[in-house]
Every structure is written in structure tokens, then in C-alpha cells.
Amino acid sequence: MTKKIIDLQPEIPYHTYTVTETEVELKSSTIEGLTSDEAEVRLRRYGTNELKGSGGVKWYLVLWRQIANPLVVVLLIANILAFATEQFAEGGVILFIIIMNATIGFYQDFSAEQTMEALRNMSSPTAQVIRDETRIVIPNNQVVPGDVLIFEDGDVIGADCRLFEVFNLETDEALLTGESLPVQKNLELIKTAEESLGDRLNMVFASTTVVKGRAKGIVTGTGMGTQIGKIATTLMNIDTNELTPLQKRLNKMAYCIFVAAVVLVIVVFGVHKFRYSNEIAIYAISVAISMIPQGLVAIVTLTMAFGVSRMAKAKAIVRRLSSLESLGAVTNICSDKTGTLTQSKMVAVLMWFPGDGFYRISGTGFVPEGEIFRQGETINGETSTTQDEQVVTLDSGSDQLLRAIQASALCNMAELRRNNHPETHGEWTAIGDPTEIALQVLAYKAGMPKPELVENGFRLVAEFPFDSSVKRMSVLYETPSDEHLIFTKGATERILGCCSHYREGDAEIPLRNEKDDDSIQIEFESVIMKRVDTLAEQGLRVLSLSYRKFQPTKGVDLVHGLNRDEVESNLVFLGLVGIYDPPRAESLPAVMKCYEAGIRVHMLTGDHPSTAAAIAKEVAIIPADTDVKNSSMVMSADKFDAMSDEEIDALEELPRVVARCSPNTKVKMIAALHRRNLFAAMTGDGVNDSPSLKAANVGIAMGQSGSDVVKQAADIVLTDDNFATIVEAIAEGRRMFFNIQKFVQHLMSGNIATILVLVVALAVKDEQGDSVFPLSAAAILFMNLCYSSPPAIGLGLEPASATNMKEPPRTSKQGLFSFEVLMDMLVYGVVMAILSFVPFILVLFVFEDGQLGYKCNRGYYSEVCDGVFRARATCYATLTFLILSHAINCRDIRQSGWQWSRLKTAHQNKTLWLSIIIGAMILFPVIYVPGLNKNVFKHLGISYEWGIVFASLFIYTAFVETYKFVKRRTMA
Template sequence: MAKKKVISNEPETPFHTFTVDQTAEHYSTNTLEGLTSQEAADRLKIYGVNELQGNGGVKWYKVLWRQIANTLVVILIIATILSFATQDFAEGGVILFIVIMNAGIGFWQEYNAEQTMEALRNMSSPTAKVIRDETRATIPNNQAVPGDIMIFEDGDVIGADCRLFEIFNLETDEALLTGESLPVQKNLDQIEHADQSLGDRLNMVFASTTVVKGRAKGIVTATGMKTQIGKIATTLMEVDTNEATPLQKQLNKMAYFIFMAAIILVIIVFGVHNFKYSNEVAIYAISVAIAMIPEGLVAVVTLTMAFGVRRMAEVKAIVRRLSSLESLGAVTNICSDKTGTLTQSKMVAVRMWLPSDGFYRITGTGFVPEGDVFRQGEIDGHQFLLQEEQIPTGCGSDHYLRALEAASLCNMAELRRTAHPDTNGEWSAIGDPTEIALQVLAYKAGLAKPDLIDQGFKLIAEFPFDSSVKRMSVLYQGPGTEEGPGDYFIFLKGATERVIGCCTYWRDGDIERSLIGERGAEGSVSGEKGTERGSFEEMMTEKMDILAEKGLRVLTLAYRRFEPPPGIDLVHGLDRATIEVDMVFLGLVGIYDPPRAESRPAVLKCYDAGIRVHMLTGDHPSTAAAIAKEVAIIPEDCEVKDNPLIMTAGQFDAMSDEEVDSLVELPRVVARCSPNTKVKMIAALHRRNLFASMTGDGVNDSPSLKAANVGIAMGQSGSDVAKQAADIVLTDDNFATIVQAVAEGRRIFANIQKFVQHLMSCNVAEIVVLIVGLAFKDDDHNAVFPMSAVEILFLNLITSSPPAMGLGVEPASETNMHEPPRSAKQGLFSFEVIMDTLVYGIVMGGLSFANFLITLFVFHKGRMGHDCNREYSDSCYGVFRARTTTYASLTFLILAHAINSRAIRESTWTPKSLATLKYNKMLWISIVVGVILVFPVIYIPGLNHNVFKHSGISYEWGLVIAALVIFIAFAETYKFVKRRTMKPLAVASNADAELERMRTYMSQTDSMDVSKQ
């Protein structure tokens, strides 16, 4: 048969509506022989490599452009051009160096972060098993092409979209794609409807999903960006992700203000000189403009962010963009998943209830089958009794042993112990997490599946878990004896509501009680009065509620003896409907996914910081509420029913935006959550002008990660698409890491506030000196420069910028996580920051200019000289010494103000506060170096006269010291007044107050209204 031509760029074909033969014909492949190597190579050229392109990989020029496309950088570039235009090459060269250094640092940091994410993306599903040239081969996954015959086994990550043609007990985890938390049982049935949802395309498997159980073969139908995950990635690439963060917006506004102020100051300079142009006037005008621009600000912000990113990497968080960490500091609400983020994602059976024995407690954690089983009997109300009876391994009542046999044998999970030369090895597990938990329980009880198989139990037939019936059953033949073969048993497990419908009896000790009568354990019917189904189910429901309220997922076990009909094929001749009837109810097992130990302290820390936490999970409302209580998302004493803080996705999604907005409080727990529910929650928070963070791991979480102000993906369990959509990736999937990131974001923002106020105060001081200096004219009626252009640049770049960088790495204050999110404090430029900038700037400028006047008019009789702005002469002796005094005064005041800026209100000049300076090496070293550099600049011949336009001083140092003492005294007095008159920075609320506020809200909410909602 002639080969069909392979066509690229085809529209999506509904292969789930195709038969296997139609699919094979479409791609000209053979299910037995596969493709030849040559055919595969030809198709690779047509279809391209099988990998997600993300945003086309890391584009260096886009990363570089983000560093340059910044308002403040543009202003610096303009200042550079003006400096070169007036032949002030030293000034222009220094500013250009700052621009290049900032772009280089930002580019290096962001490019490395993107490269790290690219590496993480390339790690997923690196190989695939296919049939090539009629033999089974393992190839790089990116070399798979449409038409390949791909083979899947337990634990494999599926490398491409495939139409299945051969399966054995196949279940896949499609939670990353569909949000469905339970594994999906696959089949080969052809589907009629082309528009069938992904979750219902049971004859297909999809790229990046995983095989939970079984094995299969399939024909590759789509690769790379044509897969279902690739289509979502394509959609995400079209979303604009360049919206500025609050800090970026505020810095841009500041840059515009600085630019306008610089223009006004230039106009003032020319106005004072009657708008007559000369090089001296132009240089002075540019000097004033340069004094207004904090040249080091962009570099300091970038370096501070880079240090923050490195600190976050140490606590297992990858920050993809520098601005993301700052954004976390503004978060008012955190929307978190439950499994794996707040919990350990390690299912463990912790409780069991048998009608005849009551409750059992099981100890131990994780996959390690080490622990004990204790019988607790019945309970007092909802409280478990403390009197317990330990059950020895392999012992117990017949009812107990039969229930454990059901848990062990109706189970496909495997526990394995790896060999190790020095230890007994480590335990690992393969299979569904729920089945693993049951198998671990069986091991603890001494009824491990391998042991039962060794004793003679033989698997005859299996009816795997089916999401439509939510149960699984197996047929075993028990151990034989000398008298004959063993009896046959059917074991059943699954969701309680689906298992109980198959049961007509329930085990009560040695008696199997019917809903209409009773029979003995071996099947003989007694005449005693039976228990009606209604009363039994009422009793069982009560026990289920007790387990669910403890945060447990409840499974039901059942069994029955089976008498095979004569002549029937037990392997192939039985159907599910025949097997799963007349079952005997054995009991309930409660499986627990324990919260992380650090989750509750982290949530309480959020409350202290004025941040509210929401749990959005796919679990049952009772289970979700129980975990939420344990981690303090809701109060421990609240009821689940008709609680305004607890909703299902069905309730929340059914509400209109107006109804949601009318809620006094958004729900803290949303159960049975879907991806659309998460997006709706983010939209509701945004309409309340709140700053939201969202966590997610699946492809279906990507829209909510994009919609959130800060999207946080899980690095361990997260999909590639989720990581691409997120701003931050957690490598440990831990909620506590989010809180650490928030704390780090707040520290960074507080430090940015400190050094912005420090830098801008210095600029205000320089402006005060330069503008007031316009009033003094030399013998040629030109303005005398109180400071030269090089002095201004030296102060801005060498004196003030290094201490500002030191302020950028200042440790967090004690109140860092006890202050409200900054949206409640007017952002970066709060009233207090603006006030401090002006007050400190005016005081520093006033003291420095006062020293200029005293030096010039008191010590040197006011001689202005001739052309003192350009070169030194004897007539300029007084001006040059006055200029030096001004420069030295401002230098020491700037360095002192760096220490003063460590705290916005608290004293920084006490011995205790000064002692903590040793923890910030960058700050104190920059101050020491700044002090040392003053002296060579002033006293080195040639450098002082020709470059800085000043000369050495002697007794003028007394004025410098006096100005320093006056400034420190003023700063301490000013802070004292602020502490007495202004509202405290720390919030009064704490975790206890937040939980009490929730209780009050619940008590005041009409339960009828909640139920209607």
C-alpha cells in the first residue's frame, strides 16, 4: 500500500472519534512495526521537535530591553547627551558608566533566572519508548513524531498526545490538564462527539500527564505545540505580561517628577542669568539638573533586587523577574492550594471503623510501613477515647483480619525497599496514593499483599477502578488445603456511596447481618430480627462524618464469598454487574494527608502581617474545612454547614459578580474547586482593590496564575506551562516558603524606601545649596558655584550610592511582619517619606550652605574672585576653601544620614542600635570608605584644584564637625516628635484578633442567606 503524504500544519483532528485503523491510516503507520528511522527523520523535519516552545526560549535582547526601557534610565541617557554636548566629558562619562552598569546587572540577573527556568522545563519527560524499525527503542522525547507507536508503563510521563490501541488496566493522572484529582481509567471505545471534553476522551492520553497504573500503547497524534498542553501554552504566550508592578509605577512617577523639576531648575538658572547663554551658565544648569537626578538609584534598586533573589534561592524559591519579589511584599491575600502546599502530599491511613469493633487508630507516617494499630472502641460524642488496646501484628478479630485482607488484596500499589550496603534501605511506593496508604496499613497489620500471595491467595480476575462507578473489585482464590482447593472471595473498595449500594449485608463480628434478616458468617440464615438499611446507613453516615470532620478522606471496604457457576470461565466469563452484588459491608478507612508542620505558624504569621489566606481545593467541604482548621485558615470551633467562610465551587460560581461583591467577607475555603473558580476568586479580590497571590501546579491553573498579581508555581509537582505562567517558582512546594518570600518582599520594599529617602534627601540638599548659591555673583557678575559639577557627581555616585546599597541589604526590622501591606500606607512615597526627604534634605543643605557662607564671608571677607568656576587663582582662594567646606560638610552629613535612615522612626544613634551596624558589613564599610576618600580628594595637589575645583582646608573642619553634631541632634529630636505624634507603624491586629473577627462575622451572618447563596 502506498504511503500517505504527511501534511504539516493540519487543523486539529478529533482523533478520539477515529477508530484505531483510521488513526493508523491517517498517519500511514503500522501498530506492529511502527515507523522506520528514515520516516521518523522525514517527519521530524515537517512537524518539528516535540517540545514546548514557551515564549520561544530565552531571548537575550528582550531581557536587555527591559533594563533600558525605564523612565529613569532614559532621563540619565538624556543627561549624558547634554553633558557631552557641552563638552563636559567627565560628567557624561560617569553617567554613561552608571547606565551601562545598571543594564548589565539587571540583564545578568534576569537572563540567569530565565536560563534556570529553561533548564527546568527541559528536564521533564526526557525520553520516550517507541517502536521503530519493528523493534522497541528508547529515544529522546523531543524526537517523537506523529505516527510513532509509543509505549507507556507505570510511572511514565506521557511524551505526546496519543490515540490508544492497546491497554491493560491503564489509569492516568490528568490533574495537570483537567483539574480532576482522581486517576482516569482509560478504554479503547470510539467516541461519537467531536466536541467531547478532554476529561471524557477516554481513548486518548495527553502529553505531560502521567501513568498511575497499568500499561498501554498508542499512536502519536500530536507533538510539541500541537498537543493539548501546547495549545494552552500558545494562548498564554499571547497574554501581555509586561504590566508594571507598584514599585515600578511609583519609580516611573518619581522619574517624571524629577525630569520636570530638573527642567524647571534649568529654566531658573538661565532666568537668573537673563537667559544669556554661555558655557559657564550651561554647565551650571546641567550641574543643577544632575544634582536633581539620583544617578545611583536605578543601580541600587537593581542590586537590592538581585541580592533579594539570591536570598530567596537559599530558601527554595526561584524568582523569575526582579520585580516579582517586590510585588510579593504588597500582597494582601494569598490563595493557596491544599495538597502538597499546605499539606505533605503523603496519604496515610490513620483511622478505621468496623461495625463490630468500633474505631481503630493507626500510627506511622508516609510510605514507611512502620507503626502500630490500636483499637479504641466506640467514642464519646465526637471525641476519641484515650483507653486503647494495641493489636499485635497478624492478630485481631476475624472481622478485623478480613477488612485488612480487603485493603491489601483489592489494591494494585506496590511497596519496595531499595538495597543499601550500610542501611536496611529506603522505602518507595508505586501506584495510586490512596492505594499506597491502604497497602502501608496492611503492612503494619502484618497482612502485606506479598505475604498473602505467598500464603496461597491467587488473583483470578480484576475489575479496575472506574471513575463512573468509583469503585474497584478483585476475585481471589484463597489458600487451598489437603482436603481441596481454597474458597473464592470477592473484595471491593471505593467511595462509600457507591460501595454501600452493592451491599446487602454488613459484618457484625461473626455474623453477616442482612438489611431484612441475618445470616451466619458461613452463610446460614438465622431467624433473629434484622436491621433495616435506613438505620444502618444512618449509623454509618454518622461514623463517616466523624472521620471527615477530622480531615480524612473516607473509603469503604466490602467482601463476599463467591461460588463460581458451573462451567464458567472465571478469567474472561465474569462481568462487573455479576461480581459486585450481594456484598458484605466491612468498614470504613480514613486516609489523611497531614498538614506540614510549618503551615499553621506560617498562616498565623500572615494574620500578624495583615494578610488573609484562602484555601481553594478540590476536596470535600468537610475534609477541606478540617485541614483549614488545623492550619488556622478558619477558627477551630466553626461549623461547616451554612458557614459563610466555607463554600463549594458550585455555590461560589453560581453567584453573580454583584452577589460576590455584596459579601462582607469572601470565603476562606472553597471546596470542589475548578480552574474557573480560581479565576473568579482573583477577579473578586481585584474588584476590592486587593493585591492577590495565587498558587498552582497544573496546566489548568495557568489562567489564575496569570490573573493574579503574583503567580506562584510548584517546582516539584508543577507543570511546565504553570511554571512558565508564574512569577515565582517554589522548589519545595511549601506554603511557608511563600510567607518567607512575602517577608523578603517587605524587607526589600522597606529598604528601598530607606535608600530612596536617603538618596533624594541628598539631592534636595544639593539643590538647596546650588539654587541659593545663584544669589552670589563673582567679579564678572556670574553665579559662583558653591559646588563644582565633579563634586556633585562624586557625592551622588561615590559618597551616597554605596551607603544606599548598604541600606538595600539592611536586615528586616522587628515589625516587618507586623505592619499592614503597603497598599494601606500609600506605597513607596507615603506622606512620611516625602516629609522626611524634604526635612532632612533642607536641614543638610542649610547646614552645608551655612558653612559656605561662614567660610567665605567670615573667614575670607567675601572675596568672590574672577572666573572661579573654571580655574584656581589667588583671587579664588576664599571661594575654593568655602567650596571645600561645603563639600566636606555635605559628605559627612550624607554618611551620617545613611545611619539615620536605617530606621524611619526609631533612634539609630544609641549604643544598642550602633552595635547592630556590625551585621550590615556593606553599610559600615561604605561609610568608612566614604570618610577616608574625603581626604585625598581634598588634599592631593592637582586633583583638588583642577578636577574638583576646591583646595585644602584646616580650621574649617570645626564647622564640618559642628554641622554633623547639629544634624544628629536634630534627627533624633525629629524622630522623637514623630514617635509621639504619628500613628504607630505596626498594626494592632494579630492572629488571635483575626480569628476572633472571623468568629464574629460568622455569628452575625444569617445562615439562611448563606444557604441561599
């Protein structure tokens, strides 16, 4: 039974409440959080945690887009003319076309808008909360008052909170207060209810950003109940109607076609010496309408929405539609290593201590079960103990090992938990950075986990979080014996520079002698780096551990008054820890697929060059026989950053692996790729990665390990942080681009064919000197609606071809309207026009009596119109079948659409084949249903003419196969 909860009042001054009073008021617990049932009840009561009116799909705007376009304007004019001149049949068909076009367009556009909105919400900021006593990640809009919210460096705070646990927390509140400097938070009670927002230091507010540190708080306000909700409801708006570059190009093309359509109207009237009649006016407008690809914009939107949905299922969330177009042109992928190419399930497998040698750690994954074996100075690669190995415990080991385990446990923010739920059978789970999880598991295996140390009296005093610029993390702890210890971990070269001593057994040996000679330090660093290389060459990520005793200065605030440079100096070097993160099973096939697709893969990682190179070899980013020390394929960030742009541009090839990489290195790599006119995708997860993601052609954020800031800066968010997902996204981008190319070719070829038939037929005159129309106005409109747009939609949903990822990326010269595509449109359009117009002439002048009765354009007045009506039906049937079969032809620009390998995959695109079958079936009522054929479409039923229709279809198919064969032999 769910307990009753109270309605919250947004104006309650929670900054004047103690933590206990806040818990009571919100009926929550800082330790247990809310239950799932309680959270669900509150979500229904208070609504989702989002600003009202911020984004969303406006149906009336979507409907207006269907009406306010040149096509509908022309149709409305034609409709008014038809009814004004008592051409009710044509008027009814045109009105039907208007309604159908608007309905279909509205449905497609509205569905696409809803899909994009839903997917944007999926990639919106997430929140870490405690529910059912378990720390979980939920969409930020599911946060409710009373939730316990956890946030850290780089997070966008999702709701207003009363803080109850703070570690060096600083937030950027410029959005609310205009204060440019970060605000340092604390837990001190504020007694004044009217205190300004900037002075409420025990509160944090929605939409502000964590600049430094970490904290926990109880949610006091969500959605419109937050401070940001009171000030502005438009801050989180997302422009869902922004056109992509492709859509803009298609719109320009549509307007150019519209101008051409106006010219055609003038041509039709010019042929008739500008003599007005109802039939001529309606025919002229029908000709103009046939020039415009009516469903083009709607089909593009539908195709993109379908592509976005497919990518979401593949765990890639598209935040910006323009990135879909860019994906297909990607030539280089710059990827992180940890968690993207690897499993992000790191495990500490080796340690090394000066004078004590190597230690092997058994066990895998998050399960804290394993032992520590001493091996000496030789690394034993066996997976089980040997005679040379000795099981070591903290009791039997040295003080050096004890300090190293303490450093691993305490200089660490990761949490290891065992879920006692019956369904999980006591499964171990971990929260935090993968490297820190590995060290925490090591501490558990050694019998000294962090919770036990804290319980026994170790108290965290100050924390200096990991900073990519210094590549270190440090903590200050007070021990049970009231002494203070500093523990530091980080990259070896950055730790060594902070050390004045090293630990050997129980002794601390200085790195400088009395004469201040640095020869000892140089020699020691040389030994250390050799051991680092030894570990890194096995694909291990190497961290260094250090510590020192700290004597606080009286009067100094140990929480806020410490200087990082002072804390991280005169350290005592403890030893090395080698951590292994095995590559994902799918990484190697994905990289190989990239090479097949002409895409280069670069690994930009913070790891040691040897570690990075070892993993790069395993996943084939570099050849297995690469000499890491002498190859230009592997380079340290220090060397790469020191090079000038000219020196980088002079390189024959940009490095495939850049180690010890900083965020600035990533930006420099993107700039180097752009100078080579290459199209780059860049991955990132930290706040500092935002510049490189924005600089890249496609910015890709990690959905699991990435901060909210980097997700907002990215074009695409990977929900599984998997490199293989990037490759799938590129494949989808290529598929979508080529599908748009296919249906644009289909629509435009059909339009060219129809226009040519209509214009050339103006030369056929009746006995009064008027042109004999080969198609009625109703037939022209109906053909566009039923025979062009539906197959085009099917082509937009076409699955990727077998060669989709076996061809090089398209270049800027291979755009949507490449020379080959334009040539194909013209060739296919002309051939279809000839094969449709010739049957019209054959029936009219060869098989019939050749009588061209007066007013046969208006209707069937006597048997003298038989020939014209049968010729029209033949032309209409021929052009219809050619357009429908052309959809199959457009499935591939060079390969036959009738290949058995393609035909047997028809079930993968039922939309295309159903549109062709239904289109062919609709043709027969148009020709044979009495009244409908004569009065509306101005046809008569045909018989022997079907032989001409199918002969034209056979000739067209033979021509297409020959034409494609010639292209395959002559075009590169």
C-alpha cells in the same frame, strides 16, 4: 565504561516501530530506562531539551538599555560641550561618569536578567523519568532521547515519545494540529510512515497536555528535534523584559524629574540673562543631571533580583516579578491543607465496617510494618494493644476486610519501593498521591500489596481517574478466576449515593426493600455519617471504599466503551478508612506570624468539615474551642457555593475553613475577598486550580505535587509545598518593598538637597555679575556617582526590620510615595541643603576675605580665588557627609538608624557600610590631591573648615533624631 550510542534522526517514523524496535533503535529499556551516566552522555551529545532562541538573556539589549535613556543623552551633550569648549577636565570626568554608569548599570541589569532566567528555568516543567531503574523527577530540559517518560493527568508532555503503556490516555494536541477535541491514544502499530500527526495515536508530542489518564513512553525527540521544534521556535518564549507596575511608576517619576531638570536649565540661563558661556552651559547641564536619580532603575532591578534569589533559597521560585510587589500587600492567604499545612505523609490509622466496628492500624510513615487490631464499636486511643484488641489477619478476618484491602491496593496508582542502595540502608520510598500511598501501605501491612495481586493474576482493564467534580476514582479489574470486579474509593457522601447494598461480614444487604422504601438507606447513611464525624473529629481524613461484581456486555470495548455513571452505580458499600496527616511542625508558628502581620489564613480543602476543623485547630487557623457545627468560621463548600454574592458579602467574616472544596469554590472565595478590597494569595496544585490562581493577586503553585499546567499559571512556585514558605515569601516581599522605599527616599532627598544648594547659590554674584557656583560640574557628577548610588544599593540589600511581620499589610493609600515618604524627602532635603549652603556662605564671607574673583568658576587664576575654592571644598565635604550619614538614617522611616540594636547588625549588610566608608575615604583625595583638586573639582585643601563640616553633621543628626521622635509620638 559508557556504552556508545547512535545519533538519532528526527525523521525516523517511530509510530511505525514496535516497542521492541524502538528500544533497540534508541538503545534503551522500557523497564530499566537509561543509566545516569548514559543520560549525561546523551545530554552532551544532543543538548538540552529546549527550543533554541526561546528566551535567554541578550547582552546587547541589556547594554542598549543603559545607553538609550535620558540620563546618558544629557551626559553626552554635556561631554560634547565640555570638549568643544576645551574644558578637558570636566569632559574627562563626564566621560568617566558615562562609562562607569553604563558599566555598573550593565553589570547589575545583566546579572539580574541572568538570575531571573535561571529561576524561571528552575520552575519550568519537570519530567518523571526512569533512571537507574528508579522513578525520579528531573527538570524537563534534562530529558534525553531514550529516556522513559511517565506522565499523567494535567502534565505538559516534555518531549516526543513512542507510547508503550497507556491507561485511558487523552491529550490536547490543538497546539500542533488545531484539533479542539482531546485525542484518545492507544498502542496500535501504524504502518504508514506519512501518517498525519493527529493520526499517530501511539505517539505523544512535546508541549501537548494530558487531559485524562496516564501513560509511559520512550523519548524519541527532544528540543529542536520535536514536532513543536520544527513548527515554531517561539512557543516557549518568556518575556523577561516586561516591566512590573512598580518599575513603570518609577519610570514615570524619572521622566517627570527629567522635565523638571529641563526647567532648571532654563532657570540657570535665566539668572544669567540667557548669556551663554561655557561654564554656565556646563553648570546648567550639571544641575539638570543632579536632578535625575541616575541609578534608580538599575538599583530597583538589583533589589528585585536579590529578593528573587533570597526567595529561591527559601524554596519559593518567582515566575513573575510583579508578584514580588503584590506579596507585601497580601491580607489573606487561602491555603490547601494536605502537604501545605500538613506533612503529606499520610498513614491509615483506623477502619470501620458495618457490623464489625473499628479496626486500628499500627505503624507510621511509608514503612509497611504494622498490624491490624479489631476494637469493636469503641475506638481505643492507646498506641499499643490492650485486652480489648485482637490482632487480625486476612485469613482470620471476614471477606469484608479482604475486599476492603483489595480496594485499597487496586484502586490506587501509588507505588511503594524499597531502595536497596547501600547508602540508604533499604529505605522505603513512595510515589503518588499521599492518600493513595497511605492505602497502599495499609495493603502491604495486611499482606496483600498491589504488586503481589497483579503477579497473582489481577489485570487492570479500565480506570476512571479521580475527578474533583465527582470526588471518586474507580477501576475495573479482571481476577484470576476470570470474573470482573469494580473497586471505587472517594468522599463518603459521593460513594453512598452510588451504593445499592452494603457489606456486613460475608453478606450483601440491600439498602431498599421490596417496596422500594428508602427508609433503610436513610437510616444506614445516618449511621455512616455519624461514624465519619467520629473519625473526622480526631483530625482524620475519611475515605469510603466500595466494590461490585461486573458482568461485561458482549461486544463492548471495556477500555474505551464504558460509561462512568454506569460503572459507578449499584455499588456495595464496604467501609471507612481514617487517614491521619499530621501538621508540619512549622505550620503553627507560621500561622501565628500571619496573625502578627495582620494576615488572615483560610483553609480550603477537599476534606470533611470535621477533619479540616481538627487540623485547623491544631495550627490555630480557628480557636481551639470553636464549635464546628455552629460556627460560621467552618463551612462546607456546598453551603458556601449555594450562597449569593450578597449573602456572602453580608457575612461578618468570611469562613476560615471551607471543606469539601472544589476549584469553583476557590474562585468564589477569591471574588468575595476582592469585593472586600482585600489582597489574596491562593495556593493550588491541580489543573482545575488554574482559574483561582489567575484570579488571585498572587497565585502560588505547589512544586512537588502540582501539575505543570498549574505551575505555568502561577506567579510563585513552592519547591517544598510548605505553608511556612508562603509566609517567608510574604516577609521577603515586604522587605523588598520597604527597601525600595528606603533607597528612593535616600536618592531623592540627596537630589533635592543638591538642587536647592545649586539653585539658591545662583544669587551669590561675583564682581562681574556672574553666579559663584558652590560646586563644580565635575563635583556634582562625581557626587552622584560615588556618594548617592552605592549607599542606595546597600539600602536595597538591607535585612528585614524586627517589625517587618508585626505590622498590618500596606493599603493602596500606602504606596511607594506615601504622604510620609514625600514629606520626609522634602524635610530631609531642605535641612541638608541649608546645612550645606550655610558653610559655603560662612567660609566665603565670614572666615575668608569675601573677595569673589572673576572667572573663579572656570579655574584657579590667582589667590583671589582662594576663598571660593575653600568654600566649595567645605560645601562639597559637608554635603557628602550628610548624604552618606543620611543612608544610615534611611534604614528606618521612624526608628533611629543609630540604635545599638541596628548598629550591631552591621555585618548583615556589609554593602551599605562599605559604601559609606569608601565614600568618605574618596572624599579626601578629591580635596587634597594637587592638580585633581584645583583643575578638576576646583577645590583647595581645607583645615579649620572641618569644624564647620562636623558641626553641620552633628546638627543634622540631632535634627533627624528629634524629627523621628516627634513622628513616633504624633503619627499613627
